[in-house]
Amino acid sequence: MKPSASAEGEHTAVYFDTVTKRFDDVAALNAVTLGVGRSEFVTLLGPSGCGKTTLLKLAAGFLGPDGGSISIEGKRVNDIPTYRRGIGMMFQNYALFPHMSVADNVAYGLKTRRVPKADRDKRVADALALVKLKGMENRKPRQLSGGQQQRVALARALVINPTVLLLDEPFSALDKSLRTSMQVELREIQRRLGLTTIFVTHDQGEALSMSDRVAVMSEGRIRQLGSPVDVYRSPADPFVASFVGDNNRLRGQFVSMQAKQAIVALGDALVRVPGESLSGLEKSAAVDLFVRPEQFDVVAPEEPCTIKGSVVAQIYQGGHVDLQIECSGGAGERLLVRSPGEQAVLRWPMGAPVGVAIQADQCSAFPAA
Amino acid sequence: MNQQPFLRIFTAPATLCAVGFIAAMVAVLQYSLRAYVPGSLDPGGFTLANFADLLKPLYARVFLDTVVVCAMTAVVTLIVGYPLAYALVRVEQPILRSILLVIVVTPLFLGEVVRTYAWIIVLGNNGFINSLLLSLGLIGKPLQLMFTPFGVVVALVHVTLPVMVIMLAAGLSHIDRDYSRAAESLGAGPIRVFLTVTLPLSLPGVVAGTTTAFAWTFSAFATPQLIGGGRVNMISNLVYQLGFSSFNFPFAATLCVAGLALTALVLGLLQLASRPLRKIEVH
């Protein structure tokens, strides 16, 4: 684990120390501890109601914690109001002041900081150049497209050199193609400026593609904190496994432990899976295996395989083909299997009997709940 | 296939009402152009003399007083109503909100007479305020609060306050909270947030509220009649007096027409002045 994740170190920009927040009697955040390193891009990912937005609002000062403390740059900010925190924030609907021009919107934070006019004008111009909006200074927000509005919101948040940039689902209002290019652009600017950033989203694709680290949240807790690859490859628990990326859950029975690997029975077949989280299980205890769609190999039914079944749906996705395979003999369980390229469309037609092999060393296993 | 079912049936009664109302207004207009025959309820021939009479100092004075009272009431109501509207929108606890709402809305439905009567008791020479001040020894003899423009404006502010608060609150409640949050995140303190974001965005509500307060005050009758007691005369009082004391309905009608023109002028100017505001788009 990185030092910043467990304790507040000198490279920590924002630190949440066992932060608790309740609304009425419901705990929105339950003793959450999270350190965000300087210049780091950390994403809070989770379904709605998981507490990610609450955590962001606590960092911004729109809410105060019921327990624990929050520090920014080593300074406890529990009692510091928003306007003295030196943060920059982008809102879901941008919240561009509708009665001000683009330039006035961007200059707003500089005016509150009493930056002299000449300097202010220059910084506004630089910020607008940074987000490629030169020449738009005198427009009103409603005269801009969604993507342009977002750039203004970004410029407005960046121009004040915030200690930390807070992003509240800023891409959710954009259409898909624009979203991707804005994501790349934002990440580039963030890297160039070395800005500490906390990003909130419910979109796991966005989280994986943009972040240095991802904090997967659910029910007011951080379930896993790690790099996108960690979170995708080695989920810490069944929730993370099923929330991040597509996953198939297969119920099996624990057989034995060999070195660090566990032998699990899936029907008649035995598979060897990573066993860290299964140590101490009794024989024939129920085990859930999480297998990504791309961790299956579809083979002819007579070849050696783990599961037998037949194709019930073909979903052509362009670069790959998703197959739904109904397991034979089982209770109609369906597997989502991803096959690269397009050959699968012809090779495994609807209704065709197939065998499915598992790349078991890649999958994750947890004791069944 | 009829694409607009019920159109005729549903429009007919409303059209009838509109026609009836127009007929009543045309009747006023028509009477304003007729001569007054003293001692008779029927008007004489057509004339413009009534409008010439409007310029007499006595009547011009009433018009001026009316406009001054209306303008003062509208402005005071706005200043008093804004904090209350703000509180109504921002209070979080549902119970407190409901109490505030009922307190604000109830006077709206009490009617002018009950409220004016209550103010007579508050402002009268042996009323609440004077009794209180006398017993505290702050004054030696009762203050003259009744029959003064001050008393009339205070009571009128009370009459127009609910509608002002409701209109301001409607404006304020439609301002996305993220605007003030954004301003705060950019380093603006509470007063700056209010002056640069909340207030400008609530201006459409301010205009609507002020307009309505002006129109309502213009329409008030019982308050200036009972609290002004003849010493503060508004157009409404003059119209009633002319109609029911001297049966001079033609001139009463003329005053109504002139009053309408004046209202239209003031409201038109307010609309014009607030034109740039309409460009503000509040989500």
Next chain:
Amino acid sequence: MIPRSTYQKVLGWVGLLAVLVIVAFLVLPAAVVTIAAFNDKPILSFPPQTWSWRWFGRALAYEDFRQGFFNGLIVTAWSSTIALCVGGMFAFVIDRYKFPLKSAIEGILISPLVIPHFTVGLGFLILAAQVGLSRGFAVVVICHVILVLPFVLRSVYVSLRNLDQSYEHAAASLGAGPLRVLTTVTLPLLLPGLVSGWLFAAILSFNEFTASLFVTSQRTQTLPVAMYNYVREFADPSMAALSVMYIVGTAALIAFANAFLGLGKVLNIEQSH
């Protein structure tokens, strides 16, 4: 608690104080009237030396008040119901349809909001005389319908705006004709808006004073007119007692409306998130 600087806290307290003062100003007349109503003496004095309920009895027994109350009920029942039907139907067509003179009719029906009531009253008084209508209930009711119509129109129109038309489309797709859609889908969904519109209209009509003063006669005078005449002639606390009953009744009605209909929604002042 949201983090607040001392400066913000002080501002908050100042604001709270201002709001309390304003609320006190709003409540003051009602409070003072209540004290006055229980004063045993017929002459106003603060604080009252002796207390009594007797003015309540006097107010309830006073013939003009009784007559005014029942006249008011008659006028209110007719005018609010007629206004609800007329306004409800018209709100429906302005929400849904385009037709000639639409905005003209709408403008005319909304205009009583800004036209002084004494002008409206005088207009109907003259019109009634011109068409030879005696000063009976009909004129009063018509006048009240015109005056409360803007409120009904707005109330129903807002409910119609918030009504998802896909319910009606769904009913139509299932084979319901326009009349069946209207009676089985639109009207039931619109019920809260209709009730609040009717309630609005009824309260406003019952309280309408200035125009009523012009169009009522001794025989048809409504309660506010009777009260006005009483205040001009007498100074005893009967009127205070009646005011207290009025205030309590109205506040109860408003609180009821708030609990069941959500005044915040009706008045369109709910905070958007």
